[in-house]
Amino acid sequence: MSSPDPQRDGTPSSRLMTIALLGAGILVLAGGGAFYLASQKVARPVEAGAIAVRVGDKSCEPMDLTVPAGRSVFEIENASNRPIEWEILDGVMVVEERENIAPGFRSQLATRLKPGSYDITCGLLSNPRGKLTVIASAHSEAEKAKPPLKAFIGPLSEYKVYLVLQSGQMIQATKTLQNAIEAGDVAATKAAYGAARVAYRHVESVSGRIADIENAMDPVAAYLAGREQDPAFTGFHRIEFGLWRESSVAGLKPIADKLIADAATLRDRLKVLKFEPADLSGNSAREARRLAEGPVISGDSLYASDDLAEFAAAVDGLEKPVSLLLPLVAEASPETVKTVTDAFAATRAEIGKLGGTGTPVAYTDVPPDARKTLSASFMALADAIDRINPALGQE
Template identity: 25%
Template sequence: MRAVRLSVVTAVATAAALTSVTACTQKSGADSGDQVIGVTATDDSCEVSKKEFPAGHIELAVENKGSKVTEVYLLFPDDRIVAERENIGPGIKQKVVAEVKAGDYVIACKPGMKGKGIRQDVKATGGSAARRNPKLDQAVAAYRQYVQEQADETLPLVETFAKAVKAGDVEAAKKAYAPSRLGWERTEPVAESFGDIDPKVDLREADLEPGQKWTGWHRLEKALWKNGKIGPEEKTLADRLVTDLEDWQQRVGTAEITPTSMANGAKELLDEVATGKVTGEEEFFSHTDLVDFKGNVEGAEKAYELLEPVARKNDPALAEELDKQFAALDALLDKYRADKADKASYAFVSYDKVGEDDRKELSDAVNALAEPLSKLAAAVVK
C-alpha cells in the first residue's frame, strides 16, 4: 500500500492497539503461545520471535521501538497482502490477527512507511480447521461482485479522461478527472492488496521514492491544475493509466477476500480519509478531495452493509453505533454538495474553500465512525 505522508492526523498515527482479523467465524486460535509471533520494529530492523508456526489463526504482536512511524505487513511471497497495520507510531504496540493456510509468507516492517521494507521469511505449517458461517460466504460473494463491478465501471470513465488528455482539452480532462477515480476509491484496499498496481496509478508526488518515475492520476492532476497544459508526456501517461487500470480490472477477481478482510478494508478506507482527504493532501492540485472522500465512505458502507446481518446478531450495540455514525457522516458530507438538493450528484465544493473549523468537524466525524468500525472484524468472528 502506498505510504501515507507523515503529517497524518495525530489520532490515526498514534492510535492505540487495534486488532485486525482476516478470516473466519470462530474465535481466534491465536491465543495459544505457538501462534503468537512477536514483531519488533526499529528504524533499521524487523525482528520476529519465530519463523515457523501452525497454520490457522495467528497473531502478530507488533511493537515499534524505533523513532519513525512504521507499517507492518504479512505478505504472500509475491507481495500480495494478507494482513497489514499502518501508522504505528514510536513506542506503540498493536496486534494484527490473520488466518493463514500452510505455506511460505513474508513479514515486512517499513520504517518511515517507505520502500519495500525490512523483511523476514516465515512459514505456516500444517492445516487450518477454520470454518465460516454461510452468511459470510454470501457476503464475500456479493462483495467480490461489487468490487468487479466498480472496476468494470471505472474503465469507461478513465478512457473518457484519457481521451480528453490526449486531445489536449484541459477543461474536459478536468471535468472527467474526479469521476474516473470513484470506483478505485470505493474499493481501494482490494486494489492495493496486489502491491504493484497502486504505485503506478495513485501515487502522490510527496510519496515518490528517489529515482521513481511518477505516473498515474496525480501526475496528470498536477499537469492539468498547476501547469494548465498537456504535453506529449502527459498524453503517453494517459494511455499508460488506461493500461494499468485494465490490469487492475482483469486481476481484481483473483483478490484474496474474506469477511474480516472486508471489515478491515472498511476501516482502512476511513484511515485513507483521515490521512489524505481531510488534510487536503490527496488532491493537492485539483482540490477534488470531497469526491474521493465520498467514494471511500461509500466503499466502507458497502462492506458494512454486507456484513451487517452477522455483525448485528453478534454485537447489536456495535451495529447500532455504526448505523448512527455512517448516517451522521453521510449527512455531514451532504452539506458540501454543489447542489444540496441533488443527493445523487458527485459534484462537491472545492476543498480549498472548506475552512479549518469545517475540516475539523469532518475529521471528528471520520474518527467517530472509525473507532466502532475498527471493531467490525471482531464482531463477525464471534
C-alpha cells in the same frame, strides 16, 4: 430285540434337555439384567461442575434451575420407585433427554443450550414440570456471534463482483479520459477524470493495499524525490497536475495509456484476490482511519482541490462491504448495527456541511478546524466499523 432304554444307557432324555436349556436362558437373562444394573451403578465419573437434579415420585429437586448458556452437564438421580426419563423441552420439542433411568440410579446428560426458558420433566407425565432458565453468557454471546463460514459466502462473492464492476467502470472512464486527451479537450478530460476517481475511490480500501498497483496509479508527489518532476510521478495525480496546475493535456497521453493498462491489471488482480470474512469490514476500517489521519487533514487532491467529492465516493466504497455484513451483525449485536449506521450517516453529514454533496467547494477553502472535525468523523466511523468483526466472532 427290545429298543434301548435311554435312561439305562446314560443318554439324557429330551425332557431333561429342555429343562437344562430353560435354566441356561434364565441365567443369561439374569446375567444381562445384572450387567445392566451394574453398568448404571458403575457410572462414569461425575464431571466437575455437573448440576444435580433429583427426580422424586412427585417432583424434581430443584424445580427451578438457572444456568449460563453454552455447555452444561446435568446429573439426574432417580429417587422415585419407577424408571424415568428426564427431558429438556422447548415448547413441545425435546431439546435433550435421558431415558430408562432405573430407581436409585443416576445418569449424566451433557448439552449446549441457547438463552431462553425451557421446561423439564419430573418423572411421571402427570407430574408438574420444572423450569430451566438459560441466561446469556460471554461464551454464548461469542458463539451466537460467530456465524458458520458458509454465511459469509454470499457477502464475499457479492463484494468481489462489486470490486470487478467498479474497476471495469474505472477502465471505461479512463478510456474516455484518454479520448478527451487525444482530442485536446481539457474540460472533457477533467469530467472524465472525476468519473474515474469516483470508481477508484470505491475500490481503494482494497487496491490501496496492493503496493505496486497503488504506487503506479496513485503516487503522491511529496513522497517522490523529484516531486512533480520525478519520472515515477505517474497515474491519476500526474494527470490531475497537468489539467489543473498546467491547464493542459500536453504530455498526458502516455500517462493515460499506462493508467488504463494499470487499471486493467488491477481488475484482473481483484478477480483472483482471496478474501477472508474479517477482511470485509477490516479493510473498510483501515481505510477510514487512513483517511482520517492523512488526506482529510492535509488534502489529497492538491491540484483539483475536489477532495470533498472524493471523500464522499470513499464513504460509498467503505459502506459497500459493511452493508453486506450488517444482516449477520443484526442477529448477533443489534446495537453494533445502529452504531455503524449512525457513524456512516454522521460522516456523510459532515461532508455535506462542507459542500461535498452539492455545489463543488474547493478543499483549499475548508479551514483547519473544519478539517479536524471531518477527520474526527472518519475516525469515529473507523472505530464503529471495527466493532463488526468482534461482533461476528472474527477476532
